[in-house]
Structures are given as structure tokens and as C-alpha cells.
Amino acid sequence: MTVILAPAPPDSDLKPVEGSTTNGVIQILRMRRDPFAFAAAQQAEFGNVSFINAFGQRIVTCRGPVAADQILMNKQKAFANGPAWNFFIGPFFNRGVMLLDFDEHRHHRLILQQAFTPPVLKGYMQAMQPIIAERIKQFPVGDVKLFSEFKALTLDVALEVFMGLELPQAEANRINKAFIETVRASTSIVRKPVPGGRWRKGLRSRKILEEFMMSHIPAKRAAQTPDLFSVLCHAESEEGHRFTDEDVVNHMIFVLMAAHDTSTMTMTQMAYHMAKSPEWQRRAREQSLELGPDLAYDDLSKLTDIDLIMKESLRMCAPVPGQPRMAVKDTEVMGHFIPKGAIVSVPGLTNHYDTEYWKEPFTFDPERFTPERAEDKSHRMAWHPFGGGVHKCIGLYFGQLEIKTIMHHLLRGFEWSVPDDYVMPMDYSALPVPKDKLPVKVRRV
């Protein structure tokens, strides 16, 4: 049965947001089974703006680039991140920059930006290059689960490049474990600290991370080193503001999380498509072999095939599938009345399949991103895997340089394949991940 979210004010031309009374559990299960079919059915029934029942509340899904632009650019300051994201990740990523809003967000973002300027990125890349080269030399051959390999590799890179600490193995394992449990907790179904549950482990692990980071702050403040931890301890905005110790800890924990799964998933998608389309794998390998092993920051732009493959992989599977916001005042999206307090969501995952902007969206076709075709430029929010507006991903260049560097080394040393009829089974219950961890056959080239 169709119902409305809230009646539009009588003196307005706005339409109410519609949705169905279908039980939330059923809707979530349908969405997880096939988010694309679910989105298409919802759009056919209710149009671009409608609500779904999920997690015990009504969430207004606003489809398409026009709605994405309105919400993410947020010109009327009608939408806030904190109250919406808090529901999903609040206790574990407390006061991360993505959970802050308006003036407070701006204050933190301006300082944080100092850690992602081109000269600082060059420093991270120099630190990362030998670690990645060394790790890829030892990459396993034969039957390999690529998702697990990428996850372990990006975690090692993150701990060294972000933390800049040489830890005894037992301590590194303890911190890795705490980090993994903190991230896992945000996807737990039971959202209470019951004994043995993910939520409780997540809270305990967050505490371990806080204490660990806090204990290293005096040394990090005392000396300047090229890792993110040290950069955050010394960063100063143009207005002369700096982070407190608590800020540094909160941002470090959030950034570690924001960087890790997103990059892992992008590489997994790229590797999958290159296994399914060996011609693209060959093309990308040729470019990497031509460039030589030592990749400099300025060489990244020469990896044009890896770049096309990455963009298309991010289109076909946006690692952050939706961006939630809460309306902080009565407002509208595409002519629909959104009452104060409503949760809205910009569905990045399914927006990238809109046939108005993308030709045959279910086909892997990296050349759609070439300047000649430029489908991504058909609307400024047609392609938005990194979000948009003031909360646009601050690590988008870092992420791309890490992904490209890893892929460059991998392609130079190895080739990989899957059986012709293999289709990667996806789990869309939280961030999209392969249920089978992407098993491939790896050979040295």
C-alpha cells in the first residue's frame, strides 16, 4: 500500500514523498539481494524521490544526479552529516571529520586539508613505494583470494604510511586486530553491547586504538616525520588553527577506516574486471612495463589505462554505496517536501546505472571515460564515487595514488584469470564486498 512521509505544507506546490508499507526487513532483504533491481522497481513505482523502510525508520532515497547535486552541494544548509552517519558508525568513529557539520566541520577540514596537499602526498608516495614493491615481490601465485590479499596489503601500507611507527610484530598485530574489530562493529546487526557481540568488541577496540594513538602523541609532536600522524600533529590552517590531542586521535582513527575498505574494494573490482576482460589487463600491463618499476608521483598521469579501469570500476561498484544526511529544517528535493528530521540518502551505487547518463551501464566499458566520450561529464554529479560538496572525499588523491601504485607493481609482475563463466557474487549488506573474496589463478609474467 502507498503512504506518504508527511503532508506538504498547504501553501506550497511541493509533492509529498511516497513509499510503501512493506515491512522494513523485507525491503532490506530485497535491496541486499539486488540493489539495482530494487532501485529500478522503486523508481518505476514512486519516481526519483521516495522512502524505504529500513533500520526501523523511513529513509528518503533521492535518485539521480540532480537530487545528488541538491543534497551534496547543500546550498540551503538544509542537510547535516553528523546525525545521519552517527546512526551507522557514530560510537566507533566519533568526531571523525565526516560526522561534523557546518562551521565546526569547516574548522577541522581546513586543518586536515594540510595533510593532503600535493607536496605532502608526494612524501606519502615516496614512503609507500618501497613497501608496496617489496610486498608485491612476495605476492602468492596459484589459487589466490585477491580481496584478502588487497586487504592485508592496504592495512600494512596504512599502518606504516599513516602511523609512521615501527612496531614489534605482537604490537602491530594487536593494533591491526583492534582496527579490524572497530570497523566490523559498525556493520553489526545487533546494535547493542551484548557479551561476545561485534558491537561490544568494537567499543573495546576503539578504546585500545584511542589509548595507543594517545600514547604516541608526545613523540609525534616532538619531531616532524612524513607520516599522516605526524602531519596532523603539526598541521595548521591558514587561519592558524591546530588540532588538540583528542582531535588528532579522532581524525587518525576515522581516516584509517575511510582509507582502508574503500581502496581495497576498488582494487578488487579492478582486478575482477581485468580478469574478465584480459585485453584490458594486457593494455594496462604494457603501460606499466614501459614505465619501469620506480613510479614517481608525476608518472601517475601516464597510467592512462589503469586510470580508465579504475574510474569504470568505481562507477560499476561505488565503495560507499549511499551518503545519508538528516534534514535540519523543512526543505525540498526535486519538488518533494522533506520535513525537518527526515533521513535522506544519495544512492551512489545505483545512481551510476542511470541510463539517461550512461550507455549500457551494466557493461564494463572503461572508454566511456575518455575525453571523446566523457559520459561522466554528462552531469557534474553523474559520476560521484567520492561524493561532492564540502564533505567530498579528502583522500581521493591519496586513494588513487595508492591504488595505482599497487596495480602498477602487480601488473608488472603477475597476471591473473578467472573461469569464463565466473561472476563475482557480491554482498551488499554493508559496504559492497565479494562473498567469495575473489578467487583467481595468479601466475608470474
Ligand code: HEM
Ligand atoms: C577509492 C577510495 C575511496 C572512495 C571511493 C571514497 C569515498 C568517499 C565518499 C563517498 C565520501 C563522502 C561521504 C559523504 O559525503 O557522506 C568520503 C569522505 C571521506 N573520505 Fe574517502 N573514499 C576513498 C578513499 C579515501 C582515502 C584513501 C582517505 C584518506 C586517506 C579518505 C578519507 C575520507 C575522509 C576524511 C572523508 C570525510 C571528508 C569530510 O567529511 O570532510 N577516503 N570518501
